[in-house]
Every structure is written in structure tokens, then in C-alpha cells.
Amino acid sequence: MADTPLLRLRGVTKAYPAVLANDAVDLDVMPGEIHAVLGENGAGKSTLVKIIYGSVRPDAGTVEWRGQQVDMQSPLKARDLGIGMVFQHFSLFETLTAAENISLAVPGSIAELSERIRAASAQFGLDVEPDSRVQAMTVGERQRIEILRCILQEPKLIIMDEPTSVLPPQGIAKLFETLRRLASEGIGIIFISHKLDEIKALCDTATVMRGGRVVGVVDAKVEDARSLTRLMIGRDIAAPSHAAQRGDGHAVLEAAGLNYTPLDPFAPALKDISLTLRSGQITGIAGVSGNGQDALTRALAGEILQGPQDAGTIALDGVALGADTPDQRREKGLHFVPEERLGRGAVPIHTLSENAGLTTHHAGLVNWGMVKLGKRRALAQETIDAMDVRCGGPDATAQSLSGGNLQKFIVGRELALRPKVLIASQPTWGVDVGAAAAIRQKLIDLRDEGAAILIVSEEIEEIFEICDTIQVMFRGRLSPPVQVQTTSIDDVGLAMAGDFDALALKECAHV
Amino acid sequence: MSRLVIEARPERSVWAPIQVSLLAVFLTCLGGSVLFMIYGVSPLKGLDAIFIDPLRTSYGIGEILLKMAPLLLIAQGLAIGFRAQIWNIGAEGQLIVGAIAATALAIQFQGTTSPLLLPAMVLAGMIGGMCWAGIAALLRAQFNANEILVTFMLTSVALQLLYYLIGGPMRDPGGFNFPQSIRFDPAAKFPILIEGTRVNASIFIGLAASAIAVVFVQRSFVSYKMSVGGIAPAAATYAGFSSKKAIWLALLISGGAAGMAGVGEVSGPLGMLQRNISPGYGYAGIIVAVLGGLHPIGIIFASALMALVYVGGDFALLSVGVPNAVTGIFQGMLLTFYLACSFLLTSRIRWIKPDDLKQEAMAD
Ligand SMILES: Nc1ncnc2c1ncn2[C@@H]1O[C@H](COP(=O)(O)OP(=O)(O)OP(=O)(O)O)[C@@H](O)[C@H]1O
Numbered sequence: 104m105a106d107t108p109l110l111r112l113r114g115v116t117k118a119y120p121a122v123l124a125n126d127a128v129d130l131d132v133m134p135g136e137i138h139a140v141l142g143e144n145g146a147g148k149s150t151l152v153k154i155i156y157g158s159v160r161p162d163a164g165t166v167e168w169r170g171q172q173v174d175m176q177s178p179l180k181a182r183d184l185g186i187g188m189v190f191q192h193f194s195l196f197e198t199l200t201a202a203e204n205i206s207l208a209v210p211g212s213i214a215e216l217s218e219r220i221r222a223a224s225a226q227f228g229l230d231v232e233p234d235s236r237v238q239a240m241t242v243g244e245r246q247r248i249e250i251l252r253c254i255l256q257e258p259k260l261i262i263m264d265e266p267t268s269v270l271p272p273q274g275i276a277k278l279f280e281t282l283r284r285l286a287s288e289g290i291g292i293i294f295i296s297h298k299l300d301e302i303k304a305l306c307d308t309a310t311v312m313r314g315g316r317v318v319g320v321v322d323a324k325v326e327d328a329r330s331l332t333r334l335m336i337g338r339d340i341a342a343p344s345h346a347a348q349r350g351d352g353h354a355v356l357e358a359a360g361l362n363y364t365p366l367d368p369f370a371p372a373l374k375d376i377s378l379t380l381r382s383g384q385i386t387g388i389a390g391v392s393g394n395g396q397d398a399l400t401r402a403l404a405g406e407i408l409q410g411p412q413d414a415g416t417i418a419l420d421g422v423a424l425g426a427d428t429p430d431q432r433r434e435k436g437l438h439f440v441p442e443e444r445l446g447r448g449a450v451p452i453h454t455l456s457e458n459a460g461l462t463t464h465h466a467g468l469v470n471w472g473m474v475k476l477g478k479r480r481a482l483a484q485e486t487i488d489a490m491d492v493r494c495g496g497p498d499a500t501a502q503s504l505s506g507g508n509l510q511k512f513i514v515g516r517e518l519a520l521r522p523k524v525l526i527a528s529q530p531t532w533g534v535d536v537g538a539a540a541a542i543r544q545k546l547i548d549l550r551d552e553g554a555a556i557l558i559v560s561e562e563i564e565e566i567f568e569i570c571d572t573i574q575v576m577f578r579g580r581l582s583p584p585v586q587v588q589t590t591s592i593d594d595v596g597l598a599m600a601g602d603f604d605a606l607a608l609k610e611c612a613h614v
Numbered sequence: 615m616s617r618l619v620i621e622a623r624p625e626r627s628v629w630a631p632i633q634v635s636l637l638a639v640f641l642t643c644l645g646g647s648v649l650f651m652i653y654g655v656s657p658l659k660g661l662d663a664i665f666i667d668p669l670r671t672s673y674g675i676g677e678i679l680l681k682m683a684p685l686l687l688i689a690q691g692l693a694i695g696f697r698a699q700i701w702n703i704g705a706e707g708q709l710i711v712g713a714i715a716a717t718a719l720a721i722q723f724q725g726t727t728s729p730l731l732l733p734a735m736v737l738a739g740m741i742g743g744m745c746w747a748g749i750a751a752l753l754r755a756q757f758n759a760n761e762i763l764v765t766f767m768l769t770s771v772a773l774q775l776l777y778y779l780i781g782g783p784m785r786d787p788g789g790f791n792f793p794q795s796i797r798f799d800p801a802a803k804f805p806i807l808i809e810g811t812r813v814n815a816s817i818f819i820g821l822a823a824s825a826i827a828v829v830f831v832q833r834s835f836v837s838y839k840m841s842v843g844g845i846a847p848a849a850a851t852y853a854g855f856s857s858k859k860a861i862w863l864a865l866l867i868s869g870g871a872a873g874m875a876g877v878g879e880v881s882g883p884l885g886m887l888q889r890n891i892s893p894g895y896g897y898a899g900i901i902v903a904v905l906g907g908l909h910p911i912g913i914i915f916a917s918a919l920m921a922l923v924y925v926g927g928d929f930a931l932l933s934v935g936v937p938n939a940v941t942g943i944f945q946g947m948l949l950t951f952y953l954a955c956s957f958l959l960t961s962r963i964r965w966i967k968p969d970d971l972k973q974e975a976m977a978d
């Protein structure tokens with residue numbers, strides 16, 4: 104039965120009020136095939152896989168599972184048939200532990216599952232601590248749980264919607280090994296990613312979407328990143344231009360001797376961190392997520408204040424920020440783009456207008472305690488235009504946007520007020536190649552205006568592309584800064600595994 | 615083997631909240647009909663007695679407005695907190711403390727004809743309610759004590775306080791030891807609006823509160839911050855909106871509103887402080903807030919409906935002879951059906967037919 108597709112879609116169509124998200128889409132996935140679905144932000148990829156998984160109902164079209172037409176009414180049905188999915192936005196319960204979350208989808212007692220989770224996380228290189236609570240986890244860890252939960256269900260078809268966006272390079276290599284092995288056992292895989300080299304490395308076939316339609320089904324092995332890009336967005340994209348550092352490079356934000364001990368024993372602490380962000384300079388923090396980056400960005404942004412037992416100071420333009428709240432810091436010009444966009448960077452059920460006010464209200468949006476609705480709306484519209492956010496306008500809810508488009512909106516909102524200091528966590532997470540290049544260019548432009556920028560990213564390539572200096576974070580410690588020109592991806596990779604000397608030695612050699 | 619599944623609804627309509635309210639009212643009528651049949655009353659006659667009869671006379675309408683005043687005020691206050699996920703369910707207690715505070719002034723200034731007495735009493739009632747709710751706010755903000763439990767338990771305390779005061783310090787010295795205060799002077803009472811009814815000017819406080827609530831909810835930055843905190847706490851932390859402030863505001867506003875509602879009772883139909891100052895307005899206010907979809911305009915309609923049920927229950931007692939517990943049952947049904955229906959708003963229940971499963975089995 105090798106020629107019966109595992110899954111066959113014909114003419115799948117789904118209209119939303121503002122857009123036709125899927126327009127007569129056909130898709131065949133054979134057993135053992137790793138099938139990529141790619142396209143720009145908002146092309147309709149997530150919508151398509153949600154239809155396959157039964158969480159969105161199509162307006163028209165048919166779904167065949169192993170040659171039988173089925174009505175995919177619900178995720179329950181999809182799971183019964185043997186379809187597993189890793190969602191682009193997480194679907195974990197915050198107050199439960201990793202093992203408890205997995206037990207909701209996989210049968211077995213918590214104790215048994217914990218064993219299986221430990222075994223599987225070692226086997227697949229997906230570090231997950233079964234007893235720790237999701238609440239305290241970074242997006243990288245959450246992503247690993249989602250993937251593990253899916254694999255432990257032993258599905259026949261695995262759907263992964265941007266699973267690698269927050270995984271470190273080693274994690275990605277391990278994941279690919281796992282996926283290849285599963286495929287060789289006859290399992291079909293649908294893989295969505297904006298990273299074209301990943302698609303080339305992993306996938307057999309690629310279905311390319313644009314504006315809800317399939318614009319090509321190609322052999323992923325013969326295409327290259329450039330030809331795929333052209334298929335996807337219809338043009339080539341320019342790499343961001345990165346002029347030499349400007350300005351006098353005076354220190355804008357200085358953190359010294361920062362320590363933080365979280366209440367949750369599983370959450371990473373901060374140990375004696377010192378960091379200086381300079382005007383006209385982009386500093387990149389590389390490292391596997393879960394090594395304290397989250398606590399560091401929160402501490403800088405003012406979301407967590409150090410307890411009495413924790414020492415350390417953060418100063419902006421030489422003035423200590425002390426107990427300033429995040430909005431007080433924003434008023435002083437320190438803005439922050441968090442990694443989770445739905446629920447933290449934006450309120451899901453609020454409109455884009457309302458979300459525009461979340462972090463910009465101090466810029467004349469509030470008068471006598473009343474929000475200036477017109478002005479807020481205008482700001483949302485400006486952000487939408489500036490970032491080319493594809494959506495139904497300022498009145499669209501945040502949750503109706505595709506993941507990448509919401510990310511563009513949030514980055515645009517924080518850029519709109521021309522901050523003095525910008526801290527961005529995974530700024531291009533889930534953003535398509537064209538838009539990622541645009542966001543990186545905007546960050547570089549902001550730097551050229553003299554802003555001090557901190558980028559936290561697990562994508563080493565991104566850090567090397569736009570940063571001036573690099574620091575690596577490992578188990579709550581931060582390496583000393585090194586110039587990008589004087590280091591290599593390999594050295595940073597070593598430092599990410601804890602060997603800070605790999606960086607430091609190089610630095611000495613060049614002095 | 616077939617089975618029932620519950621799953622999230624993929625899409626939601628804008629009109630759904632209104633549909634849910636109307637559906638809840640409809641189901642309550644159905645449930646009420648069953649109730650009437652059990653009592654051997656024709657359902658049509660029974661429903662007529664509850665929902666239509668009170669609207670036939672100006673007296674009935676006056677009674678509805680009279681009951682609507684406290685419900686409206688309490689529900690508008692509660693809804694502000696509920697939208698921020700801060701659950702004050704002790705409005706009944708705050709109402710009592712507000713009534714006590716106002717009564718203290720009425721006793722102190724007995725015999726005065728000053729037009730300032732009534733406004734001062736309203737203010738005192740508001741402050742009394744705020745203080746009572748403020749205890750819960752303090753415990754929640756400082757010690758993270760659950761405000762649902764604290765406000766609820768404080769209601770019992772308020773009741774005991776009331777019993778103590780009218781049995782002693784606030785008892786009418788010339789009242790033959792009846793547990794009640796003096797009769798208020800005219801200066802301490804709301805003026806009657808319509809001759810021949812009991813409806814008084816306190817309804818204007820409820821209407822003014824509704825108007826303020828509309829502006830507050832749609833325009834004010836404070837309300838925006840509170841709603842972010844309620845819907846997405848992580849986003850509120852990220853933005854830097856203080857959850858403590860939201861807790862204080864939510865509880866003080868709702869407590870103050872309930873306290874003023876208490877003044878409306880003692881300075882209105884009762885004219886004195888006594889053991890029973892509220893037929894459960896504080897709890898009914900919760901139902902009104904929820905039934906109104908936590909929206910200021912919706913709450914106006916919901917409070918009118920709830921007041922109608924109160925008055926209709928009394929009418930039904932007289933005209934068709936069902937016990938007036940029917941009021942409580944109707945209120946309960948309204949809330950239960952509303953909650954059930956709004957669950958259906960976000961989720962759906964489906965019956966998976968055996969056929970589908972067979973198909974799945976074949977595919978396997
Ligand atoms: N619930 C919804 N309501 C309204 N519009 C929606 C909804 N979900 C998706 N859309 C719209 O459908 C289009 C396709 O969205 P989809 O999430 O499938 O894109 P995508 O290809 O996955 O993009 P990304 O790469 O950014 O994740 C977008 O224009 C989006 O705004």
C-alpha cells in the first residue's frame with residue numbers, strides 16, 4: 104500500500120472575516136515522508152494544519168486518511184486516528200508539572216510517565232525535567248515538552264508547527280535525527296518552519312503556500328534557500344546592511360553584580376551578572392534557553408526586583424533604576440520585547456488598538472485618566488503599516504493574527520517610541536525570512552540612531568548577523584563580552600556548553 | 615460504542631453574550647413552568663403573575679424601580695472587579711456596614727432639617743462599605759488571602775455587628791426594646807418620586823453609577839489596566855500594571871457601591887435600621903452582574919429583570935398562591951442556566967456516533 108498517501112487533502116478552503124486563509128489547498132503526505140509546508144507569515148500554514156488536526160473546521164474540501172474520507176470533527180478524533188500535533192502557540196497548563204501535562208494526553212501513571220519522560224528526553228536530546236512546573240519554564244523548555252508529549256503519543260502522522268523556533272542548534276540536530284528515525288519507521292511528518300536550511304536538511308518534499316494557495320510542490324532536496332524564498336515571496340531578499348559601529352559607545356545601561364534567587368528551585372538563578380549596553384551597539388546574548396536569560400531580561404525590564412538577599416544594581420544613564428516598575432522604566436526609554444507574544448506581549452482577546460496601548464500609554468495616549476482612543480488606534484495603524492503586519496486592521500484581535508504577524512506588530516510597537524535601550528528576546532521568532540530581514544534591519548537602524556540594544560536569541564546565526572558584541576549565558580552566569588569579528592560560531596557553541604574560556608582566550612589572543 | 619465529547623468552539627460570535635442571556639431567560643421560563651405545574655398552577659398563569667402582572671400597575675412598576683436601585687448599584691460595582699477577575703461576593707456585608715454607617719449619622723443628627731444630612735449619609739455609607747471591603751483588599755494584597763472567602767465570611771461578621779448594634783447601642787430608646795433604630799427624620803430619607811408608590815430618588819444613584827461605569831469601562835485607563843490584569847496576568851506584569859492597585863480599586867469601588875445601596879434601603883423603604891435590611895441584594899447583585907455580561911448597559915437590563923423577578927415573586931404569592939421562595943428559585947435558575955449557556959458559548963458538546971468510530975476502526 105506504499106502508494107496510498109497517509110493523508111490526502113483536496114480543495115481545502117477556509118475563509119476568515121478578513122482573509123481567505125486557505126484557498127483550495129491540496130496536500131499529500133506519504134508514510135515515511137517528511138513534508139515541509141512553507142510560506143510567508145499569514146500564508147495559511149497554521150490554519151491548514153489545524154484543519155488536519157480537527158481544531159479548525161474547513162468551509163470546503165475533503166480530508167482522506169489512509170484512503171478513507173474522514174470528517175475531522177475534533178482534535179480528539181485526530182488523536183484517535185493517530186495524528187499528533189505540536190502547536191505554534193503552546194497548549195500547556197501553567198500550574199501543572201511537565202509530567203502532569205503529558206499525562207493529560209498520554210496514558211499511564213505520573214510515576215511511569217516520569218520514567219518514560221526521563222528516558223525519552225535523554226534519547227531524543229529534549230531536556231525535560233518531569234517534576235518541574237510549566238509556570239517557571241522558558242519557551243524553549245515548553246517547546247521541548249510539547250514535542251515530547253507528541254512523540255510519546257506514538258502517532259502515525261506528526262504535525263510540527265515551527266517546533267525549532269526556540270530550540271538551540273544541538274537540540275535541533277537531535278530533533279532531526281529523531282524525526283528521521285521516526286520517518287524511517289513509516290511515520291509521516293508535516294514540518295513547518297521559516298528556516299529554509301532546516302527544511303533543506305530535513306524534508307523530502309515541500310509545499311509552498313502564498314496568500315492561502317499552494318504555489319508549488321517541490322523536491323526540498325534540489326531547491327536551495329534562494330529558490331524557495333523566491334517561490335514563497337516572489338522576490339529575493341537583501342541581507343541587512345550592517346555598517347560599522349557608530350557613536351561614541353558610551354554606556355547607557357549598566358548592570359553590576361546582579362544576583363537573583365527565584366522561589367522555584369527548578370528555575371535558573373542569576374549569578375553575579377555584569378553587563379554594559381552601549382550607545383550605537385547591539386549586544387547579543389547567546390545560550391540555550393533556560394540558563395537564566397528569562398530572569399535576566401525580566402530583571403532588566405523591571406518585572407522582577409531583586410530580593411533583599413540579592414545584591415546588584417541596574418543603572419540607566421548613570422542613574423540607578425532601583426525599584427522602578429516596567430512602565431516607569433519604559434518612560435525613561437527602556438523598552439522590552441518578550442519572547443511569548445500571545446498572553447504576555449499581547450492580550451489575546453484584545454484588539455490591536457488596545458494592545459498598542461499596553462506599553463505606549465505614557466506617550467500621550469492618556470489624558471485625565473481617559474485613553475485617547477483615536478490616537479491609540481492611529482498608533483496601531485502606524486505600527487501595522489511600518490511593519491507590514493498582515494491583518495484585518497487595528498480592530499482585529501491579537502489572537503486572530505498569524506504568529507509571525509503578531510510578532511511583527513509587537514516589535515513594531517516597541518520600536519515606535521524610538522527607545523534609548525531596547526531589550527528583545529527572540530525578536531524574529533516565527534517570523535518569515537523576508538520579515539525577519541526587515542526586523543533585523545529595523546533593529547540595526549535603531550542602533551544607528553544611537554540606541555543601545557540587547558538581543559537574546561538562540562539562533563547563533565542571527566546573533567552573528569546583527570550583533571556587535573556577544574556574551575554567552577550558561578547556568579545563570581554571563582561570559583565577558585567579545586567582539587563578533589574576533590570570535591567564531593564554534594567558539595560560541597563551546598561557550599554555550601559552559602566553556603567560557605573558549606571565548607576569553609580568543610579575546611586575549613586578539614588584544 | 616458512542617460517546618460524548620466536550621471541545622472548544624473554534625469561533626465565536628459577537629452577539630453570543632446577548633444570545634446567551636436571552637436563552638437563559640427562556641430556559642428559566644421553561645423551568646418555571648415545570649415548577650408551576652408541580653404546584654398545580656397553570657404555567658401560563660404563573661409566568662403571567664411573575665413577569666407581566668407587576669408591569670400592569672404603576673404600583674408594580676414603582677416596586678420594580680425600588681428593587682432595581684440597589685441591584686443596579688451593587689452590580690455595576692461588582693462587575694468592575696469581576697472583569698479584573700477579583701471576586702467580591704460579600705456585597706451583602708458591605709451593604710449592611712454602609713447602612714450602619716449612615717444610620718449612625720441619622721441618629722447623631724436626629725431632629726435636623728438640614729438638606730446636607732442625606733448626602734452626608736450617602737457618603738458615610740459609601741465609606742463604610744469601602745472599609746469593609748478594604749479589609750479583604752488588605753488581606754489579599756498583602757497576604758494573598760483569597761478574597762472570595764474573606765468577603766463571604768465578612769458578611770457573617772457584618773450581620774452579627776448589625777444584630778449587636780440594634781440590640782444595644784443603636785436601639786431606639788423609646789422603641790419598647792424592639793431590635794431596631796429610631797425612625798429616620800424626613801431629612802434623613804430619600805424623597806418619594808411617584809405619589810402612591812415607594813420608589814425614591816436613590817434610583818438616580820444607580821443610574822448615575824451606570825453612566826459613570828459606561829465611561830469608566832470604555833474609556834478609562836484604569837479600567838483598561840484592570841482588564842489586562844484579569845485576562846492576561848502575564849501581560850499586566852510585562853506592562854508593569856500593579857496587581858495590588860487593581861485589587862484595592864476593585865474591592866473599594868464595589869464595596870463603596872454596596873455601602874451606598876445600603877443607605878438606599880435604610881433611608882428608603884425601611885426608614886430605620888432593623889434586622890432585615892436586604893432580601894439578599896448583595897448576592898442577587900452577583901447574578902445581575904454576570905447576567906448582564908459584565909457590561910454596564912447589559913447590567914441595566916439585567917437589574918430590571920432581576921427586580922421584576924423579586925416583585926413578581928410577591929405578586930405570584932398573592933395571585934396564584936405559590937410560596938415566595940419562587941423568587942429565589944427563579945434567580946437560581948437564571949444564574950445556573952446562564953452559566954451553563956455561557957459554557958456552551960465557548961465549548962460545544964458533541965455526540966460521536968458509532969458510525970464514525972467504525973470508520974476509524976476500519977482505517978486503522
Ligand atoms: N481565528 C482567526 N480569525 C481571523 N483571522 C484569522 C484567524 N486565524 C488566522 N487568521 C488569519 O488567517 C491567515 C492565515 O493565518 P495562519 O495562522 O494560518 O498563518 P501562518 O501561515 O501560520 O503564518 P505564520 O508563519 O505567521 O505562523 C492570517 O491572515 C490570519 O490573520
Ligand SMILES: [Mg+2]
Binds near residue numbers: 148149150264505506
Ligand atoms: Mg503559523
